[in-house]
Amino acid sequence: MALVQNFPFLSIILSLSGGVVCSVLKGKNARNYCLFVLGVILIFSLSTLGYVLRTGEAYNYMMGHFPAPWGNEIRVGVLECLMASVFSAVMMLSLLGGMHHIFEDCEKTKVNFYFTMVCLLTSSLLALVYTNDLFTGYVFVEINTIASCALVMVRYRSGKALVATTRYLIMSLLGSGLFLIGITILYDLTGHLLMQNIAQSVAMLFATGTYAFPLAVIICLFSMGLAIKSACFPFHTWLPDAHGNATVSSSAILSGLVLKGYIFLLIKIFYRVIGMEFIFQDKATNVLFVFGILAMILGSLKAMREQDLKRMLAYSSVAQIGYVYLGIGLGTTAGLTAACLQIIVHAITKPMLFITAGGFMDVSGGSKQFRDLQGAGYRDRLGGLAFVVGALSMIGIPFFAGFVSKVLLTTASIEYASLKTIIALATLAISTLLNACYYIPAMLTLFTHPKEDRFGSKPIKLHRSYIVALVVLIVFNFAVGIFSQPLTEAIQSGIAMFR
């Protein structure tokens, strides 16, 4: 066994223990330790990615070399490593981009707990990505819930943040309750918890036609549970409050990464546990497809009406999550590829937009209302540039990351050739238009000189970590937008390994 093969397991353990260590360190030390852990995880994930790409096949890693049912397993393939690398990199950049806000918003003596929660969140995201065992998946879903709610609660001096946390927590608990009872029923039908064993039993059940109704219920429970947690359209009501009222880094992390962890788990369940042909047979994909379509349109319409920059970005997340569900809802490999690419694209674009929102708040007296943000693009030039890049990417202009995922979604829906194609293409067109309808006015507001000069028009001195985070994210955005071919190929080979 090569040393590299241990890295995914080590990164989960490292970030879990990082949570413990950060809880006893002082604020700045905790920050440094947390960033160090994230950096190590990034290097680990990238080297594992290289290893899996070289060998060309996924492997199962048994913890402590105990086989099931005593031991626990994680599974490492190209797609998992790719997601882990993106997640750890974006986590690090989101922290850097909002670093001074973290120290302002948290109570002085409790800053280290913020980094504790970030470490726990990282470990649970990695575990959701790598896990090969459904119940481990559930446990880390709950850790993820607690950690992400704690990240929203950081600004507890604002009543809105407290209420947002409560709503977020309650909705998340409803979702995880449904998910847990889904696992329970599935365990009772199959007698296994490891994904490949369940897959075999489920295939047998479908072949013989027994327990067809319970299996449909299970698919429904899994989809509902994870759709609530990933803010799929009819269950998105908690998202704008939670993402709009959190501190900058928290909004970036929640919007860019936490939602994606749940979606990735759902994709894993669809492809590795139940099997796509059965999902198709039960028409669950159609439901997700409709949810995705509605999210794309209604999320954007809601975003158009917002007067608050961060809430607008949060509603835009609802719409972008809709694209991911559209890709999954097509039910084809091409659709899944597009969905995975959309996950990555949104994970590098939305945190950038939230970080710039934090920068604009700095130069506009802490307000995030559009009427105060006039001319903020001049006062914070780098933020203005990054916002333009992010907004154009979200609209889907060529050479930016968002364009690539939209092209893939379009080709995937053309390949599908049925009624869904027409609906998907029409919605993609309308939603692109709607995206433009709120991002372009936002850009215009940011670059309009205000009538009265309340905040001064000179650019202020920016924090170094903020500059680094934005520059790296802009580079990522262009890199994905222009050289998307290797990324798409990696995703395709990762999906091929899913079987």
Place this chain on the structure above:
Amino acid sequence: MSHLITNYYETTAVIIFGIGFTTLLLNRNMIKKIIGFNFMDSSIYLFLAAKGYIFGRKAPIVVNGVQDMEAYINPIPSGLVLTGIVVSVSVTAFLLALTIRLYYRYHTLDIDRIIQMAKKEED
């Protein structure tokens, strides 16, 4: 119908799950919401425990040197229940802490009124 009566443990569990779920979703009182959440999770443990039990067998603890698998019930659901209890305890603690904060700030447990009051506040 007869299936529902033979599997009465599971039927009860699902009914309790429904009660807990709706309470957590719809009740306006935070404490009742938390109780609903605990109902919901406990019903899942009841379901698991009922499914792991095999009639006439004992808990899998070797005392008299009997190592035959036929003598014991399935231990994995019990393990899952333990893990689940730990998770639900920590989430309950978090929810209660949050409720205390809300109560200190707004002097009510009614979530609808809290939301209305929070809307009027400035940031």
